[in-house]
Amino acid sequence: MRRPLKLTSALFACGVLLASLTAAVPAEAAAISCTDTDLPVSGPGLPPLVPGAPATVHGRLCLPAGAVPDTVQLLVHGGTYNSAYWDLPYEPEQYSYQRDMAAHGYATFAADQLGAGRSSRPLSLPLSVWAEAESMHEVIGHLRAGRAGGAPFAKVVIVGHSVGSGIVAVEASTYHDVDGVVLTGITHLPALPVLALGAALGLQPAMLDSQLATLGSDPLYFTTRPGARAGLFYAAGDADPAVIAADEATKDQVSVPGMGSVALFGIVLPSTWGITVPVFQVVGEKDVLFCGVLALRDCSDAGVLRAQEAPYYADPSKLSVYVLPGAGHSVALHENAGEYRSATRSWLQDRLGIAPQGYHSIGRN
Structure with missing residues (x-):
């Protein structure tokens, strides 16, 4: 009779251990949460599309399970992109920056720039x-005030990609309202011949693009020609x-005028x-757009x-650099993007x- 008794005791102990482990995982860890919102903004030379109504920036806030973190990353996409760059609708466990960050305990707010996505199109x-x-x-002010998602963020880290990095550099150097800056897909000496050739052969007015023609854009809004993105943005x-x-x-x-001002004042000149x-x-x-012999950047x-980029910063000790091996321009969308995240x-x-706050074990890295 002792052997069955020992077996019963062992099974009972295992059950207690399993129950304690299950209890240690909070119920809210079942899923991350993402919500969309529109935030009012104003900008120089941007009259409201509807008299009396402000322009709006659309964005998606993604939070980890559990308590809302006190820090949020504001994500600013590149030219001819929108906020889908940060949450691509394909294999999100590998390619979604937002969902992977939430899975690892970090909050993000991916904004559509004015003129793109679901934001106002002046x-x-x-x-x-x-x-x-x-x-x-202004979006940073809304995030700090809790107008996106209902919870105020004490810290904001602004993250840009490509043209978005130029905008981020100007924002951070002008307003000094963020706690950290991430610049991706950018160096201060771009490959001008490649950029010029890419613009000439790879871009066309958005109003002539069958995919975007319904937007009703004016002639100075451009997009990439069908099939051009592979050569421009990927390795x-x-x-x-x-x-x-x-x-x-x-x-x-x-916006072509906007892209030009970003290139000159946000990238080439040391904002x-x-x-x-x-x-x-x-x-x-x-x-190929920012590295190699034609870019004078290794x-x-x-x-x-x-060492090549440090002279463009007032305090080089605050600069950290990371190179994603084998990747092209759009680092967030390459197969090894998890390493960069x-x-x-x-x-x-x-x-x-x-530090991360909350965790949900989906995704990689």
Whole structure:
């Protein structure tokens, strides 16, 4: 009779242990939460589309399970993109920056820039880098005041990609209202011949694009020609064709005057000189737009690239650089993008002291 008694006791002990482990995982860890919202903004030279009504920036807030973190990353997409860049509707466990960050305990707010996505679409001419930077400054105020999601954020880290990085640099250096800056898909000496050729052969007016013609854009809004994104934004050995197809399906428009002002004042001229908080600069090793001989930037080694970029910052000690091996321009959408997201989280913890809050075990890295 002792052996069955021992077996029963062992099973009971296992049951108690399993129950305690289950209880240790909070019920709210079942899922992250993402909600959409529209925030009112104003910008220089941006009259309301409807008299008396402000322009609005649309965005998606993604939160980890559990308590709302006290820090949020404001995500600013690049030209011919919208906020789908940060939450691509294809294999989100591998390619969604927002959902992966939430899974690892970080909050994000992905904004559609004015003129793109579900944000207001003013005339393209006045949509300069300063107008876009001011709109992001106002979004930061809304995030800190709790007008997105109902909970105020004590800290804001602003994250840009490509043209969005130029806007982020101008915003951070002008308003000094963020706690950290992440610049991706950017160096201060772009490959001008590649950019010129890419613009000439890879862009067309959005109003002539069958996918975007219904937007009713004016002639100075442009988008990429069908099939051009693969060569401009991706490195073939590190890209899934299905991702490129999803990218193509969610592409958007960009203001040509705005893109020009971003290129000159947000990228080439050192607006980054005015940034006073820590900066994390990320590029893909094979980014044809910002790396290589024609760009006078060596992106094969993070240490070498950091030495080349450091003169563009008032305090180089606050600059950290990361190179994603084998990746092209759109670092968030390459097969090894998880490595870049992991590096970003390490930077958030090590340089800014921002630890994860809440966790849901989906996704990779």
